[in-house]
Amino acid sequence: MVDGKDLFSHFREHSVAEFFKKNKQMLGFSGKVRSLTTIVHEAVSNSLDACEEAGIVPEIKVEVKELGEYHYSVKIEDNGSGIPKSHLGKALGQMLAGTKFHRYVQQRGQQGIGIAAVSMYALLTTAQHPHAISYYKDKKISCEISMDFKTNKAELLNLIEEDNKEGKHGLTYEAEFKDVEYKKSDQGIFEYLRRTALANPHAQITLTEPNNETIVFPRAIQENPPRPKEILPHPLGVGAHDLLDLARAQKENRKISAFLQNALARLSANKVSELREIVKDVDFDKNPADLTWEEAEKIVQGFKQVKWIAPETDSIVPIGKEQIEKSFMNIFNPEVLAVTERSPKVYQGGVPFAIEAAIAFGGGIATAGKKGEIMRFANRVPLLFDAGGCALTEATKSVDWGRYNLKQFEEEPIVVLINFVSVYVPYTGAGKQAVAQEEDIMDEIKNAVMEAAREVQKYISGKKKAHEIETKRKVISRYIEQLASDVTDLAAAKNKNEIKKKLEKIIEEKYSQGGEGEEEKEDIPEHEEERVKEDDESEEE
């Protein structure tokens, strides 16, 4: 177990609460159903990351209660390491203070505004303070979280600190929200958690719905995935905005030149000299804290003209073929399942990423009422919104499904899972729900989906063939009784039953799996179209 203290030394402060208050839709708080999903998403992502960082297999409980019209309470409980009292306020009530923001590692959340934004939303809609219980080491801390939107400072109210008598660990976060709605739709919490469970087979997730029904998505794998290696951002993977954030968040370096070398991968002193030549109007000796947006943009443009060594690819940790298989069997139990295992690729000339694709068909997929569904994930996080402009959706739809016996893709009992794995996911917006349609990404997704589709097709065509053979057997079998009787009469024979049994045996042998039932080519000379018909010869009335 990793020491929590070490983890929380990364906290930094930003005074941006006021900005986000005005732009809450950017964070996913638009629409009642979506807002509730965002709340659960932020909390569950944090919980999963916290558990994994602490080396604990996650067990997460989500409970939603309806308090009134569009008025709910949500409780999220995890079994992570808990949060020490000193960091509780920052962790739950201070924007851009998260552990993740300043570390370049493949993680679920990328901007660290998550749960603080949820707290903010609770306060804005209900004026009720979110409540937290943290079991951290030998302490149990209960408190309410208060936020000052102007100064972006959090304050803990009604704090009770006790001995951790139960010896538990983890965080329970509970808050009330208005202007939200629980719906069992494709964009609701149920589907979000089901997909989260699908992409995180090491987690056990329990949902208690407003009607008091409890659904458990059981753990399929008993150990956590390996931790992704933390790496510095690659110059080709950062935007002006990222660069600016990085610059403002650090205090160690007094000069931009030193900051760049320490904050970015593959950026040596030699490369800084190259950049100085390319971006002449930026003073690389000035303090990074004074870096302007325009300067950051110019530097990022300059990055593109330098030849870089590609980033390390071992920063990428996919879910894994075997894990996805276990997970699908656990949650959907499909009739057929194909999962790809592909090596990482790069986009924008240097950002490593990997695509995992899985196609599940029939069986439990049909039972669950899924038809032609594309389940999108970025670093295991389900993307439920903005499907339209997303590379994952568009690339999947561009596949010629007819080639794989799945022409009616949208009507077939089929689920396509795509997990985009990268330290840097090129989202199209701050809502983090759609991946940009970069050409390299689109091509790789399409190839991965087609690889899985080929495997599924083999199964489907085999199944269709078996079905056809069975249909033929049935068609012919219905005439056995009559034919046996008439042949017996016609031949003036007496052994009708024996003839019938023989006929049954002949048909059974021909129309069985592995039988020759499928070769039916000589059937065609029925010459229907050529058959002479002279309607005006009324000789046979």
Add this chain to the structure above:
Amino acid sequence: MSDKTAIEKLEGLGKKMVKEIEKEEGPTFETTLRTKSNTIYDEGVGCLRMGDKKELRKFLSVAQARTFMQTVAVAAKTKKFIKEDLHASIRSLFYQLKFSLGEDIDEDMFSEQQESNALIEDLEVALGIKREDLHLTTERKGVVAGPIIIKDKFGGEESTIDGTAMGRSGWGIPSDVDNDIDFKTTAKYVLVCEKDAMWQRLNEDKFWKKENCLLITPKGQSSRGTRRLLRKLADKKLPIYCFMDCDAWGWYIYWTIKTGSMNLAYLGMDFAVPEAKFIGVTMDDIEEFKFLQKLTIRAKDVDLKRAEEMLGYPWINRHKEWVRNLKLVASTKKKIEQDALQGERLTFVGEYIKQKIEGKEWLP
């Protein structure tokens, strides 16, 4: 064909299938391919017949299983008819076989008569047997009058029919003139007259008495019975003269009598009368008998289409006289009915026919 032979053929088919089943093979039977491409005009004898192409019908083929089962059912049923010495129309055969295949099977043995009709043809070809031999009857359509004495063994009794004593109606030609029927005739020739109305005219005129001929009308397209009777009369060396409308349809009726039809080509010489001659009405008659010029009517699209088809048949277009007449129909878009010959005088028809036969003014 005797009943005994017919039963032997049917049982032979059944026994072959039983043998196949006992060897654990799917039952089959072979039949001649009845397609346009396998229909041949036999120049030697002057009739249409089937070529050598065969097809194998297989119960184990999904596409054929149902018709196979039905064919065997028809065969078994007709065997029963023969054994019981009863005759059935193909319509009654259809009703005999229109039953459900089983309580749990939502399917009838036959649902439409069209289905059973085609199977009877299959069976005829496969066994080399005529449906009449299977005790299946077809509609009686033709009528004959004149010097013919018929002995008809039917329903356990034998009756003698005198073709000269049939009054205004004539003797209805049965569907089967081969089994249990004998006849003799003193006639010099046979006149086949397309339309019943014209036959009635000639009958009233006592044409058959004056000419000592047999007067037959098929009432349009000839029935199987009529065609068989004509064949048998031709076998007795009687010339067969045909008198039809001057249009593609009337001429086609003539050609069916002469060479057989493609539809029943598998019957070959049994149903063809290559000796038949066409005495009229022709397009040339319009020139020869001036009064006819006012009595032409407009050829319909079906007439023109039929004429064009006939021009494509090698057994017709080898005769330049026919090509000329068919082309005249197409170019003048005119036709003339045999009834038009009564335009001046009702009794002119007889004179016309006599002139044609005596002057040997006929088309091949």
